[in-house]
Amino acid sequence: MNRQFKEYPTDARNADIAKLCKKLQDDIDRWRKQQLECWPKLQHFVINQKVIEPENESLYLPSDFQSPVERTDFGLEEAGLLEMQLREGEANDALEAIRLAIKQLALDVQYKKKEVTGQKDSTRAHDELKRKCAARNKYVIKYRQAFRAMIRLGMVEGQTPHKELKDSDLRIKGMTGAGELGEGTKEESWIWSAMFDPSLPVSQRTEWENEFDRVRWFRAKANKDRWEEEIDILEEEFQRTKRSFARMEQVWKALAHVCDDTAEGWGKRAYAHQQVGMYQLLNKRAHGDFLKTKSHKPIPALAGFVAV
Structure with missing residues (x-):
């Protein structure tokens, strides 16, 4: 029907x-x-x-004329500046609505996975998710229209907080206790840090939004603490490995010195020196790998979050 x-x-x-x-x-x-x-x-x-x-x-409108020369010929310079301000406000409002819609969708999806069972309830929940996706997409269209208009009016992408909004940007991290495979290597979408005003009074944000961000912040902090602990453990394992290789090198050097001058002793001494060289090489490689890992900067786990 x-x-x-x-x-x-x-x-x-x-x-x-x-x-x-x-x-x-x-x-x-x-x-x-x-x-x-x-x-x-x-x-x-x-x-x-x-x-x-x-x-x-x-x-x-002025944005319908991409050439600055055309806007000048038709006397639209001041109107173009005014439209740029209006488009910027329109883009900001649309982006805020998109962020709110993504949060609502994320919570609904999580609730559906945990609580909804049965064909009837699942179908109803699925229809509700489709409705909210459609509502989110309306704001996406509005932002993209405003963004294209600002580009035509002379905005240079990269010099302002506004960026091209791709479908891959419509996501949020940290919604579940255990992240999906590979999620830790992905950076947070730019929409969560763009044009964020830390001076915004808490009273202007709804209670559930504050709770939503608070939960995400603490989950991200817990992940950060676990990653730092893993780094400390791996660094200590590197050091133990290097000490082990150095110790084995000394052991084989000592064994090489106690070999006699018989034919069998010369063979044992050659094998001992071979082992010494092997452990020296392993120690050198381990030290090089350790320096490489130290030079890599970890991905900031709390990027885009604000402590609340």
Whole structure:
């Protein structure tokens, strides 16, 4: 029934759509009047535009003209600066909504895995997840539109906190006690640290958001402590291995000195010196590997987190 309803809207639904289209067209007409009063040079574009649906009509904002020369010719320089500020705010709002939606989805997925059983409840939970994914994707589209507009207005990517939002960025780490295989080598998505204002009052954040971030922070800290402990253990194992190789080198050197000058003794002495060389080489390799591991910087476990 749901599929049929989506593919074949009812008469009432069609009437609602027509009403919304009429309202949108009225808003565009009012905008056209103000637009042509401020920028009469755009009249040529407005008159020659052939669009049937109002939702597909171009508004001819400054971001619709990628060339700075065109914006200058049409007198859109100041409007371009104003649109850049508005687009930046739009991108920030969309990004905040995306972060909130990802948190909600992560909690719902975790709850579904642990608590939901049975076909009926699983289907209902799956439909709810699809609905929330669709809501998240609306904000993703809004951010990408704002980002593309800022690029056309002259924003240089890499010089601002805003970045291209990829599907791989729509994730969050640290939702389960034990991370998935390979998760420790992955860095946190940039969306969790971009434009974060540490001076934001706690009262402006919901209680469950604070609890969510607090749990993630302590899980990340626990992982960090375990990794540091593993590093200490491995370093000590390296040192014990080196001491073991050095000790065996001394043992075989001592055995080489006690061999007599008979043919059999010369053979034993040659074998002892061979063992000495082997343990010297092993000790040298172990020392080199130890220096390599010391030169590697560990991945920051708490990147993107704020202590709450």
